[in-house]
Amino acid sequence: MTQKTTTFLMFQNGHAEEAMTFYVSLFGDAKVVHAERYAPGEPGPEGRIKHATFTLAGQEYMCMDSNQPHAFTFTPSISIYVACDTEEEIDRLYAALAEGGGQLMPLGSYGFSTKFGWVNDRFGVSWQLNLP
Structure with missing residues (x-):
């Protein structure tokens, strides 16, 4: 296997x-x-x-x-990275994932990509969105 x-x-x-x-x-x-x-x-x-x-x-x-309570939850040190194909896609995903969550890096140009954003969604999962 x-x-x-x-x-x-x-x-x-x-x-x-x-x-x-x-x-x-x-x-x-x-x-x-x-x-x-x-x-x-x-x-x-x-x-x-x-x-x-x-x-x-x-x-x-x-x-x-989880069927047990835990003293921990998700953290941005681990995130789901999404390479987007279009500006419309990155804008749509960013808006949907940020709703009820929080912005870690607003959508913008940070010198390493055309457009990048980083959010925590409403469940606490961290997402990095990139438009190369």
């Missing part, structure tokens, strides 16, 4: 399905591949995401709703 790495997003407070659905809605080549939910009597809230897999632009991601 060939080794493979996959980004894994652990959500608290039952946000895995909402986040996954939101992310899939933003990309043309995106889909939910598999979603397994906590069943009655399992150690997580019934109906929440026990384990799910989805793809964005051909890249696979995994996510879950």
Whole structure:
């Protein structure tokens, strides 16, 4: 078997399905591949995401709703980097991802690309958007 790495997003407070659905809605080549939910009597809230897999632009991601509270959450030191093809695409993604979240670097020219922006979305996941 060939080794493979996959980004894994652990959500608290039952946000895995909402986040996954939101992310899939933003990309043309995106889909939910598999979603397994906590069943009655399992150690997580019934109906929440026990384990799910989805793809964005051909890249696979995994996510879950944690059934345990944690003293940590997402941090911008790890982010999802998106190379955009058009200015319209970067503007659309930036606006959608920044809504309810926060700007780390507003869209602009920083000398290393035509247009770049960095945001935390409303779930706390960090996204770097670049128009080369």
